[in-house]
Amino acid sequence: MVPKILVVDDDRYTRTLIEQMMRKTAEVHLAEDGAAARKLFAAVDFNLVLMDQRLPGDNGLELLREFRARRPNLVAILITGFADVRDAVAAVREGLFDYLTKPFEDLEALEAVIGKALELDRAYREIDSLRNRLATEGAPDVVGQSAAMERLLGQIRQVAGLDTTVLLEGESGTGKDLIAKLIHAWSTRSAKPYLEVNCGGLPESLLESLLFGYEKGAFTGASQANPGYFEKAHGGNLFLDEIADMSPKLQSSLLRVLQDHSFARIGSTQPRTTDFRLICATNRPLADEVKAGRFREDLYYRINVVAVRLPPLRERDGDIIRLAAHFLDHYNTKFGKECGPFTPAAVRALEACRWQGNVRELQHCIERVVALQPGGAIDAIHLSPTTDLRPDDGHPDSPAPAQALAYPDARAEFEREYLRRLLEAAGGNVSEAARLSGIPRQNLYVRMKRWGFVTD
Ligand SMILES: Nc1ncnc2c1ncn2[C@@H]1O[C@H](COP(=O)(O)OP(=O)(O)OP(=O)(O)O)[C@@H](O)[C@H]1O
Ligand SMILES: [Mg+2]
Numbered sequence: 001m002v003p004k005i006l007v008v009d010d011d012r013y014t015r016t017l018i019e020q021m022m023r024k025t026a027e028v029h030l031a032e033d034g035a036a037a038r039k040l041f042a043a044v045d046f047n048l049v050l051m052d053q054r055l056p057g058d059n060g061l062e063l064l065r066e067f068r069a070r071r072p073n074l075v076a077i078l079i080t081g082f083a084d085v086r087d088a089v090a091a092v093r094e095g096l097f098d099y100l101t102k103p104f105e106d107l108e109a110l111e112a113v114i115g116k117a118l119e120l121d122r123a124y125r126e127i128d129s130l131r132n133r134l135a136t137e138g139a140p141d142v143v144g145q146s147a148a149m150e151r152l153l154g155q156i157r158q159v160a161g162l163d164t165t166v167l168l169e170g171e172s173g174t175g176k177d178l179i180a181k182l183i184h185a186w187s188t189r190s191a192k193p194y195l196e197v198n199c200g201g202l203p204e205s206l207l208e209s210l211l212f213g214y215e216k217g218a219f220t221g222a223s224q225a226n227p228g229y230f231e232k233a234h235g236g237n238l239f240l241d242e243i244a245d246m247s248p249k250l251q252s253s254l255l256r257v258l259q260d261h262s263f264a265r266i267g268s269t270q271p272r273t274t275d276f277r278l279i280c281a282t283n284r285p286l287a288d289e290v291k292a293g294r295f296r297e298d299l300y301y302r303i304n305v306v307a308v309r310l311p312p313l314r315e316r317d318g319d320i321i322r323l324a325a326h327f328l329d330h331y332n333t334k335f336g337k338e339c340g341p342f343t344p345a346a347v348r349a350l351e352a353c354r355w356q357g358n359v360r361e362l363q364h365c366i367e368r369v370v371a372l373q374p375g376g377a378i379d380a381i382h383l384s385p386t387t388d389l390r391p392d393d394g395h396p397d398s399p400a401p402a403q404a405l406a407y408p409d410a411r412a413e414f415e416r417e418y419l420r421r422l423l424e425a426a427g428g429n430v431s432e433a434a435r436l437s438g439i440p441r442q443n444l445y446v447r448m449k450r451w452g453f454v455t456d
Contacts, residue, residue, distance in 0.1 A: 002027050003118050004044055008037040008060065009052035009079060014102065018050060021111055026118070034058030041067055047121040048114065049076040050100075053084050061091055075121040077113065139185035140178050143326045146316035152179075152308065159185035159306050165258075167243075167303050168281040170310025173360030176281040179310065180239040183279055192236035195229045200245030208250055209266055218267025230263050233276035243280040243303070244289045248296070255299045278303065313358040320362065324350050327363050328378075331370035335425070338375045349380040364438075370438050371425035372418070416451050419444075423453050430454060 007018045008031045019028045029044060031037040034055055041049070060078060068074050078099040088099035097117045104110050110306060123305045142153065154258040159166055160183045168176045173346045177196070182225060184194040209219075213228030229238055240246075246254065257263045258278070280303050282289075289295035313320060321342075328340050342350070355361050369382050426433035430448065434441035448454045 003047040003121070004029065005114075005118075006031065006037065006040055006044070006046045006049045008032075008034075008049065008055065008063070010054075010056050011052070011102075014052070014104075015064070016106075017104065018110075018114075018453070022114065023108065034063050037063060038066075041070075047075065048117050049074065050114075051076060051078055053080040055079055055087065061087060064091070064096065072286050073121075073124040075124070075325065076119050077117055115381060140181050141176070141326070142178060142182055144316060144319045146311075146319045148311040148316050152310065155308055156183060157186065159308070160360075161188055162306075165276050165278045165280070165303050165305045167286065167305070167307045168279065168310060168409060169285060169307060170281075170283060172283045172314050172360055173358035174283075174310040174312060175359055176310055177239075177241065179308070180237075180241075180279045180281060184237045184239075187237060187277065189236045191276060193233055194237050194239070195233045196239035196241060197229060198241040199250075200242035204250060206244070206245040208253070209411065211250075212253070212263055213265040214267050215267035218265070222267065225265070228265065230274050230276065231272065231314060234274050236276060237279055238276045239279045240284070241281045241282070241442055244282045244284050244286060244295060251296045251299050255296065255302060258299075258302050313355040313362065320350055320355070323359060324366055325364055327366035328370065331367050337370055337373070339370045339373045340378055343377050343379045345380040346378050346383055349383055368436055368438075372421045374421070415447070419448055419451055419453060423448065 002396075003026045005018075006029045007015050007027045008158075008289055009015050010032050012032075015030045015032070019030060022028050026047075029040050031040055031082065034057065037051075040046075049064065051060040053066050055063070064074075064076050064078065067076070075097045077097055078088050078091055079102055080099050081102055085099070085101065088096075088101075092099060097120060098113055100110060100113060100152055130422055142149075144150075144153070148433075156179060166183060168179055170176055180196065181194070184190060197207070199207060202210065209222075209226075210227065210309055211228050213226050213231055214222050216222060216225045240254075251261075262273045264271055286295055286300055286304065290297050290300045324342065325340075328342075330403075331337070332339055359363075365383060373382060422433045422437055423430075426436055431441055433439075433448075434444045435445075439445065439447075445454065
């Protein structure tokens with residue numbers, strides 16, 4: 001691509017000289033004052049700006065600062081008279097590429113400096129595009145090829161690049177956090193911060209100070225000023241999870257921030273502007289919360305610009321097995337095991353389950369199986385004892401343990417073997433075993449003791 005150069009100089013001789021020198025290799029645009037330069041700069045993505053320091057009615061250095069505020073990686077050269085060289089040297093320290101002194105004596109040197117500046121611009125652009133690519137590569141793994149997921153991902157691809165507020169609605173465990181991260185990764189803000197906060201998990205005052213930040217002494221314990229997420233998310237994306245749990249007071253504060261794009265830290269009246277894109281999530285339909293009078297209607301309209309519904313796992317044809325295989329792979333690597341494949345009975349059991357807890361429940365199920373299994377094929381029997389795997393419609397051929405033992409003995413034998421493997425998988429740590437199995441720690445401890453796996 002032919003590089004675009006902007007030459008801003010009120011001296012016609014200088015403009016013409018540079019144009020003639022560069023027009024074979026570059027598209028040269030000329031401006032004789034600040035106004036013309038601003039207009040061109042707004043319209044064209046220049047690879048290089050050559051700016052005269054003294055312009056009629058404008059200071060060239062100031063004008064460059066203005067341009068660089070809009071495009072921090074702008075490569076620019078200041079053209080200056082001998083008298084102004086000190087300013088120019090200071091400007092180079094600010095990040096300007098170089099300066100040239102008029103009158104130009106060595107035209108070859110002039111051409112070389114311009115060539116180097118264009119090289120630098122090329123490098124900046126390559127890094128930028130690499131960063132964009134990496135950001136997409138850094139996007140979370142989202143597994144799903146069912147029609148419902150294809151539809152969802154298509155929608156996300158469309159909205160990610162826009163700056164609109166997105167509201168993610170879906171049952172617990174459907175992947176709202178994951179999709180919020182994906183929106184960030186696919187957005188034009190991906191190189192900027194991504195901050196998330198769970199509005200349901202914090203008391204009102206804590207959530208308020210987390211979002212708004214505070215000044216020193218704003219309240220007891222505020223020993224130093226602290227910026228909030230509204231500030232930290234500047235330029236990037238802010239994810240407010242469980243938005244329906246936000247208190248009425250904070251709902252109205254948030255509404256004001258969204259309306260004004262400005263806010264004040266707690267303990268201060270000084271307004272601060274901020275620019276973040278908001279992503280919200282809720283597992284209770286927000287419209288119902290509005291109807292019930294628990295959520296402000298005006299705020300609802302503010303954040304319900306683009307609403308995206310995450311389908312429950314039971315509506316994603318074929319994805320249960322894809323996800324199970326994905327998690328199997330993940331946990332095999334994590335625990336250094338070689339479990340799998342799933343037997344046909346295991347596949348049937350997985351597909352028949354209702355998965356009330358959606359993808360998260362499936363993920364935990366596979367995590368437990370891999371943690372507990374020494375390796376080898378995974379059968380339905382391996383899934384059922386550790387998971388609440390109740391088939392929707394009770395498959396007739398759901399396998400049962402084929403052991404010639406009386407039921408109480410079989411159960412006791414199972415428990416002993418299960419607990420032994422569980423403890424092994426947890427590296428001997430009872431709390432970790434409790435977490436993996438979902439059995440309360442105290443209860444687990446008693447059972448382990450009964451079997452002699454732990455001592456006081
Ligand atoms: N399509 C998917 N592909 C791979 N992993 C997924 C997918 N969807 C969800 N997960 C995983 O499942 C788990 C639960 O997802 P996530 O936390 O995003 O759900 P959520 O909707 O935010 O749940 P909650 O409403 O409880 O907050 C996470 O570990 C996530 O990585
Ligand atoms: Mg979540």
